Amino acid sequence: MNRIIISVTNDFATDQRLLRTCDCFNELGYDILLIGRKLKNSFEINLPYKTHRFRLLFNKGFLFYAEYNLRLFIKLLFTRKDLLYANDLDTLLPNYLMSKITSCALIYDSHEYFTEVPELISRPKIRSFWIKLENSIFPRLKNVITVNQKLADIYSSKYKVPVTVIKNVPRSAVEKVFDPVVALSEDQKMVLYQGSLNMGRGLELMIDAMMHLENHLLVLAGGGDILDQLQVRVLENHLEDKVIFLGKLLPEQLQGVTNQADIGLSLEEDLGLNYRYCLPNKVFDYIQAQIPVLVSDLPLLKELVSTYAIGECLTQRNPESLAFSIKNIIRHKNDYRDGLISASGQLNWENEKKVFTEFINQID
Known part of the structure; x- marks a missing residue:
């Protein structure tokens, strides 16, 4: 052997x-x-x-x-x-x-x-x-x-x-297992970022956007270099009831969280060619969970979203625009259903x- x-x-x-x-x-x-x-x-x-x-x-x-x-x-x-x-x-x-x-x-x-x-x-x-x-x-x-x-x-x-x-x-989700992991209040919407909590991921922008969102919960699943800074940012802006940190999760644990989300975020900044030409695995995890995505206006992410009609690109990187886009995508999430089904069957x-x-x- x-x-x-x-x-x-x-x-x-x-x-x-x-x-x-x-x-x-x-x-x-x-x-x-x-x-x-x-x-x-x-x-x-x-x-x-x-x-x-x-x-x-x-x-x-x-x-x-x-x-x-x-x-x-x-x-x-x-x-x-x-x-x-x-x-x-x-x-x-x-x-x-x-x-x-x-x-x-x-x-x-x-x-x-x-x-x-x-x-x-x-x-x-x-x-x-x-x-x-x-x-x-x-x-x-x-x-x-x-x-x-x-x-x-x-x-x-x-x-x-x-x-x-x-x-x-990821592997295809033959059956979407829904086992609630995050405690949500009635009618509360779950906004998910999963992956490394490192610089250039748009995490500060996500946190700031929560000041403009009611009845939404930002869930950050992962660990990384700027975890402490992000936690301080949440405390300083009194967002403890709107942002939670789950830390690192095993793949099977993470899948349960992803399935529960209403929208998945991938907001990498254009800091070097690695991010400019990124296609993060979290986006494909969102696709398999068949939740719409909001991504950076970067070449490959923009092409992916456009090709399969699975979400939108964020063109204005400020908290107000991000909050508006999150609400709008969740409000019309059924519009992305066919694209997500098609993409999950191929990717x-x-x-x-x-x-x-x-x-x-x-x-x-």
């Missing part, structure tokens, strides 16, 4: 794309070792394949990446493997070096345009390091995938290598897995 080692820097318990990837390899008969890291608040896991989570001394900054990559290299060196799978640029170096040392095939899965994330745009020296690393390794890769065609075109043009698109879409993992399986089978 072929042994594949899949590595990622996060706590993979809530990484839906990664877990779908592992499930696919499991179905194909691979012996899987999934490597990530364990934090103080990590969920316990029970997966049908082997896992290993590093407990690190450092959990952010340069020392974190240095420690993780060194630990990963040593782990890869002394573990049997036939195929290596690197998730994002921050795991690529040890996987690439090991592929050269052992002649193992390597798959590189770029979940985002790593060197264009907002956290690096504002830190040019650190960004320069990651750009140099990408420039030195990417042109030598043979098996590369990413999440949408625009990023694939950028990478292919820049590095002259073929890049396969595997969309970051799901069952369809995407066929492309992924074909990609895997062509690897030497």
